[in-house]
Amino acid sequence: MREHDAVSCPAVFVAAPASGQGKTTVTSALARMLRRQGRVVRVFKTGPDYLDPRVLAQASGQPVDQLDLWMAGEAYCRQRLFEAAREADLILVEGAMGLFDGEPSSADLAALFGLPMVIVMDVKGMAQTAAALVAGLAGFRDDVRIAGLIANACGSARHRELIEAALPATVPLLAAVPRDPALALPERHLGLVQAEEIRDDLEARFDAGAEALAAEGLAEALLALPPVAFTPALTEASxxxxxxxxxxxxxxxxxxxxxxxxxxxxxxxxxxxxxxxxxxxxxxxxxxxxxxxxxxxxxxxxxxxxxxxxxxxxxxxxxxxxxxxxxxxxxxxxxxxxxxxxxxxxxxxxxxxxxxxxxxxxxxxxxxxxxxxxxxxxxxxxxxxxxxxxxxxxxxxxxxxxxxxxxxxxxxxxxxxxxxxxxxxxxxxxxxxxxxxxxxxxxxxxxxxxxxxxxxxxxxxxxxx
Missing domain, CATH: 3.40.50.880 (Class I glutamine amidotransferase (GATase) domain)
Structure with missing residues (x-):
């Protein structure tokens, strides 16, 4: 393969209908799950965020870069994704806020690079309504593909059944994460607590989340998605x-x-x-x-x-x-x-x-x-x-x-x-x-x-x- 040929790699954009749904908890658990399976997973964080990337880097064992179309530009984002695809078994991109919030939004970035989106939603206090919200998100734009739902803070097997039965056929339930405080990431006034301050505690949370997602067969589902082709944007002259x-x-x-x-x-x-x-x-x-x-x-x-x-x-x-x-x-x-x-x-x-x-x-x-x-x-x-x-x-x-x-x-x-x-x-x-x-x-x-x-x-x- 020549240095600047396109590279194909499975990739997933982890998004949510709003902040506070558990995107970073789920993304870090996904990264740790794949790492424990001996796979190389490269993770990116959308937006100007310092705290989440360090948590994600600890979970994945790989450096985590920010991707932001306004602050960094399309060429920067394209090049970082291309470089990651050359070495990764799977690329994860964690979004910011709700998937359609902001200009440019998480959905704009996913659409630009052809990344399928997985919705993480805190389903506490609702069942069929969660499916209705997902259906609305999936139909809001025709240039964004919703590959499935990860139901976070799911209360029981019955709770999962109610959500899954109500989902549209085009949006499968990929996993249900149990409602468990041991999986959540600690926060303070500007966001998550810095990874360096609670490294051992995070390790336990990553491993618990990885086990919960592995039991759902999530790794196999994500790796089976059609790979995304990534092209380079820069040359040495740049x-x-x-x-x-x-x-x-x-x-x-x-x-x-x-x-x-x-x-x-x-x-x-x-x-x-x-x-x-x-x-x-x-x-x-x-x-x-x-x-x-x-x-x-x-x-x-x-x-x-x-x-x-x-x-x-x-x-x-x-x-x-x-x-x-x-x-x-x-x-x-x-x-x-x-x-x-x-x-x-x-x-x-x-x-x-x-x-x-x-x-x-x-x-x-x-x-x-x-x-x-x-x-x-x-x-x-x-x-x-x-x-x-x-x-x-x-x-x-x-x-x-x-x-x-x-x-x-x-x-x-x-x-x-x-x-x-x-x-x-x-x-x-x-x-x-x-x-x-x-x-x-x-x-x-x-x-x-x-x-x-x-x-x-x-x-x-x-x-x-």
């Missing part, structure tokens, strides 16, 4: 130049700072950067570096520990005074402020690189897809937070929302520091990212994927507060 060659970027990564797209790390390395990871919680010194990245995470859960690490705070403050390029995203922004008030109302000293105070604000928050309008060039990304920053300086720019005229997230710049609530997707504009991290010369403001971005419809899930 790769960005080594704009960051010779530069070392220090990346904060620990329990407080973990919202990192693997695609971002991969791009930095492809552009020639050497990455050195450090822990603002545990390390006493900053690694030698030419630039810094403080990504998002949960600094509000570790504010006391961050405040106590005075030695590293001193190093970071010196880096700022030396005008090193620093990118601080969401949780990184909070860390750069003067203080942070945690969920218990305790206020802690932070880095003080940027005037202002951060504080949690209960269940109110903001999320949505936005373009960061940076001096280096626009970069697409998203916001998702339940905190607020006050008494900050005047921003240099705002994020641009996709379907609403109100200004998006504020973007601040002090010396070499660029800080915002926005989480950036670096592959959208490699040239701008290279400039952001101090590249001396960038030839042109081009994206690897600009041939598709301008043709992709906008996402609608925005926060207008």
């Amino acid at each position: 790769a960005p130049p080594a704009w960051l060659a010779g530069r070392t970027i220090a990346v904060a990564r620990d329990a407080a700072f973990s919202f990192i797209y693997q695609a971002n790390l991969d791009l930095l390395e492809r552009m020639g950067a050497a990455l050195r990871f450090f822990s603002p919680l545990a390390d006493q010194a900053l690694p030698a570096c030419d630039a810094l990245w403080l990504p998002g995470g949960y600094p509000e859960l570790h504010a006391a520990g961050l405040a106590a690490n005075a030695a590293l705070r001193d190093d970071l403050q010196r880096a700022f005074e030396d005008d090193l390029p620093i990118l601080a995203e969401c949780g990184g922004l909070l860390y750069c402020l003067e203080t942070l008030t945690d969920q218990d109302g305790e206020t802690h000293a932070m880095l003080g690189l940027l005037p202002g105070a951060g504080a949690m604000r209960g269940r109110r928050g903001c999320q949505g897809m936005q373009t960061a309008e940076l001096p280096e060039g626009p970069v697409r990304g998203h916001a998702h937070h339940r905190s607020q920053a006050s008494d900050t300086p005047a921003p240099i720019a705002f994020g641009r929302r996709q379907r609403h005229p109100a200004p998006g997230e504020a973007i601040y710049r002090e010396r070499g520091l660029t800080a915002s609530y926005l989480h950036l997707f670096f592959p959208d504009n490699p040239a701008a990212v290279a400039r952001l991290f101090g590249a001396a010369a960038v030839e042109a403001d081009v994206s690897r994927f600009d041939q598709t971005l301008d043709q992709t419809p906008d996402q609608t899930k925005e926060c207008h507060a």
Whole structure:
């Protein structure tokens, strides 16, 4: 087989009528079931999600990339699916929200790549109505194929029989997952609990879910689906130049700072950067570096520990005074402020690189897809937070929302520091990212994927507060 020939592989898009139906629980159980059978399963997550992919990666034993038609573009998604198909026995793509929600939606992605969709539905409190809902979903669009239903939180064998008997003949009941708290995945205020915090507990839940699905014969049903043909989108000529060659970027990564797209790390390395990871919680010194990245995470859960690490705070403050390029995203922004008030109302000293105070604000928050309008060039990304920053300086720019005229997230710049609530997707504009991290010369403001971005419809899930 030549490197750029089409590759066929069984693939399934795991979707649901709404959030909270158990998509990640079922997808992780599916991945673990196939892994236990000695198969290679590659899993993708739709949308700008940091937490679910790490859970899915632990379940599958394989890296998990995000697929998002607006943020990443069609070519990026097509290439990632093609590369996965070259090594996988089965590809799983987990959707976001309801399958028709957003523009582009999960259904848009499934239709574009010809992926059959499996509906996961929490059937607690209904029986024949579940079948009616599935029938409506199956008939809503003629370019989407619904391959079957996985009934989640099924109460009994009789409950299963009632649902199965009412389903249309074209949508079989593929499995019924029992109503069992031991299968559900733990959550907190921004979504699932981070996989690294509960690794052993997750292992037990994955294995229990895998056994429940294996008993239903689900692996055989999915592997028997007609394979999907995947074609490549990129060539070697599409790769960005080594704009960051010779530069070392220090990346904060620990329990407080973990919202990192693997695609971002991969791009930095492809552009020639050497990455050195450090822990603002545990390390006493900053690694030698030419630039810094403080990504998002949960600094509000570790504010006391961050405040106590005075030695590293001193190093970071010196880096700022030396005008090193620093990118601080969401949780990184909070860390750069003067203080942070945690969920218990305790206020802690932070880095003080940027005037202002951060504080949690209960269940109110903001999320949505936005373009960061940076001096280096626009970069697409998203916001998702339940905190607020006050008494900050005047921003240099705002994020641009996709379907609403109100200004998006504020973007601040002090010396070499660029800080915002926005989480950036670096592959959208490699040239701008290279400039952001101090590249001396960038030839042109081009994206690897600009041939598709301008043709992709906008996402609608925005926060207008």
